[in-house]
Amino acid sequence: MNPTDDEDEPSEVTVFVGCAHRINSDGEHCSAGSLWYGPNDNNLKIRVPIELSTRNAGEPAAILFAIQNLPRQISINFRLKSKRTIKALTTALSHYKDRDWAENEDSHLLRVIAAALRGRGTKCTFKEADTSESDQMREALELAKLGFNESTPTNLQVEIPLGYDMKGVKLKGGTQRTFYNTIRARKPIPQRLKTTIMLDITRHAAWDLSGTTPTDSQIWFSIRHADITRTTRDFLWRCLHQAYKIGEHWKDIPNYEHFAKCHHCQVDETMEHILLECDAPGQEVLWNLAQELWEMKGYAWPELSYGHVFACGLVDIRDEKGKRDEGAIRLFRILISETAHLIWKFRCTRVIERGNDPNRYFSEVELHNKWLHCINSRLRMDALLTDVKKYGSRALKIDKVQNTWSGVLMDNQNLPDTWVRQSGFLVGIPPLRPPGRN
Ligand SMILES: [Zn+2]
Numbered sequence: 001m002n003p004t005d006d007e008d009e010p011s012e013v014t015v016f017v018g019c020a021h022r023i024n025s026d027g028e029h030c031s032a033g034s035l036w037y038g039p040n041d042n043n044l045k046i047r048v049p050i051e052l053s054t055r056n057a058g059e060p061a062a063i064l065f066a067i068q069n070l071p072r073q074i075s076i077n078f079r080l081k082s083k084r085t086i087k088a089l090t091t092a093l094s095h096y097k098d099r100d101w102a103e104n105e106d107s108h109l110l111r112v113i114a115a116a117l118r119g120r121g122t123k124c125t126f127k128e129a130d131t132s133e134s135d136q137m138r139e140a141l142e143l144a145k146l147g148f149n150e151s152t153p154t155n156l157q158v159e160i161p162l163g164y165d166m167k168g169v170k171l172k173g174g175t176q177r178t179f180y181n182t183i184r185a186r187k188p189i190p191q192r193l194k195t196t197i198m199l200d201i202t203r204h205a206a207w208d209l210s211g212t213t214p215t216d217s218q219i220w221f222s223i224r225h226a227d228i229t230r231t232t233r234d235f236l237w238r239c240l241h242q243a244y245k246i247g248e249h250w251k252d253i254p255n256y257e258h259f260a261k262c263h264h265c266q267v268d269e270t271m272e273h274i275l276l277e278c279d280a281p282g283q284e285v286l287w288n289l290a291q292e293l294w295e296m297k298g299y300a301w302p303e304l305s306y307g308h309v310f311a312c313g314l315v316d317i318r319d320e321k322g323k324r325d326e327g328a329i330r331l332f333r334i335l336i337s338e339t340a341h342l343i344w345k346f347r348c349t350r351v352i353e354r355g356n357d358p359n360r361y362f363s364e365v366e367l368h369n370k371w372l373h374c375i376n377s378r379l380r381m382d383a384l385l386t387d388v389k390k391y392g393s394r395a396l397k398i399d400k401v402q403n404t405w406s407g408v409l410m411d412n413q414n415l416p417d418t419w420v421r422q423s424g425f426l427v428g429i430p431p432l433r434p435p436g437r438n
Pocket residue numbers: 262263264265266273277278279280
């Protein structure tokens with residue numbers, strides 16, 4: 001029997017929603033949540049995907065999971081700790097809707113919940129847990145903390161069923177920039193269209209790098225490639241969704257309008273500006289290093305456009321015999337994705353942690369050495385992951401690692417063939433010494 005047809009199914013359920021938050025070693029928000037129905041019940045812990053994590057995302061994520069997974073004929077009474085979430089989902093709902101949700105950092109989750117509630121039919125209520133319910137609330141909060149230990153993020157359906165047809169916009173003629181600016185000039189841009197624009201920019205760049213035009217799912221798959229580290233995959237994913245709060249996000253928010261501009265260059269701040277154009281010390285030094293290492297591999301460095309960053313996983317590189325150079329392809333993917341992510345991290349440190357203070361900008365030596373450290377760490381990780389004893393069938397093939405890094409290592413000529421098994425190997429760019437030291 002279909003469980004949703006079961007006559008014994010309760011018509012109403014009360015669930016306590018817990019949430020927890022912490023900052024990970026990359027300085028990113030991590031959220032977890034829980035749904036606590038009662039002792040001995042099928043209580044659930046939720047690990048929120050990093051791209052949706054904020055200080056408070058645990059609660060809306062858990063609510064969304066319940067709305068999407070409990071049988072539709074059941075009314076749900078949510079008990080929460082945060083007045084903020086209750087307000088966002090009840091009295092403030094139309095306020096946020098009118099402002100395209102720009103004022104709430106969990107806007108995407110709240111939008112999906114609002115859509116899911118409309119589709120559900122049965123009643124859902126949201127109330128603060130009262131004092132007689134403090135034990136249950138405590139259980140829910142304790143359970144939420146365990147959500148961080150879940151090995152994979154909870155699968156939340158965060159696509160909004162549109163109900164209207166949003167046709168893709170194709171790049172035809174004109175440069176990427178004019179296209180992008182024209183689109184950006186229309187406000188407000190629905191989230192889905194923003195993603196469509198980014199996918200088209202990426203498709204255009206992929207044509208440049210490989211001579212083929214990938215489908216949307218090929219693009220999504222390519223940025224989830226195992227060669228790209230997990231935090232960098234999340235970074236690319238969020239960029240493709242234009243999910244970072246930069247530039248135009250701040251334009252209509254009173255008292256925050258100045259956040260819309262790059263403080264150093266005094267132009268509208270976009271991710272493209274940050275990654276490829278900004279004059280503050282950062283992007284130029286890092287891309288020059290990536291180019292220097294890449295050229296050791298014996299290939300020309302492409303003139304980078306914004307789309308190339310997201311199309312890096314789709315590149316096709318052929319050796320002089322016309323054979324696909326898998327090692328070079330893998331190195332390109334690593335260099336572009338890691339360098340772009342590092343530029344973003346440096347920008348965040350400069351703007352957020354260091355308050356745009358020019359006296360605290362990164363020096364060229366720091367930038368050089370931090371980039372080198374990042375790439376050398378990737379190289380070391382690659383070598384460690386070839387350990388079959390430790391990683392079994394998940395171990396990387398030694399050939400693959402050697403093909404990736406051959407030609408770009410320090411003292412490349414004199415390295416033994418078995419360098420992967422040894423220690424002390426580094427990429428072929430030496431660190432810089434801080435001024436004043438010998
Ligand atoms: Zn700038």
